[in-house]
């Protein structure tokens with residue numbers, strides 16, 4: 001009986017002393033690496049595709065990839081140049097406050113029929129949406145046309161900013177973007 005009591009007392013000590021046997025539980029303070037999820041954006045110089053027109057203005061920052069094998073899936077924001085003279089479709093994301101930014105990544109669709117990963121991306125950032133950094137320019141080699149696919153284009157930015165501008169030069173006509181991701185510098 002005495003032994004049972006001792007065991008019970010020991011158990012009580014183990015259960016009440018925090019961290020005695022178990023590792024510290026992740027308290028949810030894991031570094032948040034994705035800065036753009038759920039954030040608002042605007043799309044400039046874009047004539048949207050009827051089948052992929054992002055009616056709720058959420059597609060680019062909902063945290064989900066576009067459907068790589070279905071261009072008509074509403075997970076895409078499909079657009080072509082509204083004014084061809086301006087040469088780029090522009091996406092501007094608002095992170096709501098100045099953040100340390102590492103990489104900016106964007107996912108695009110590639111098909112055989114006029115929807116292509118852009119030929120070039122230019123990324124610039126701003127604290128006030130008025131003065132912009134010199135853009136980081138990335139020329140993107142042409143992709144295999146088949147099968148339908150998608151590609152992430154990743155650009156190192158490494159700056160502190162509130163606004164992120166992505167300018168996409170269409171390769172032919174349509175640019176279908178599924179997500180724009182903005183990551184903290186410590187993200188891998």
Ligand SMILES: [Ca+2]
Nearest residue numbers: 059064178179
């Ligand atoms: Ca998305």
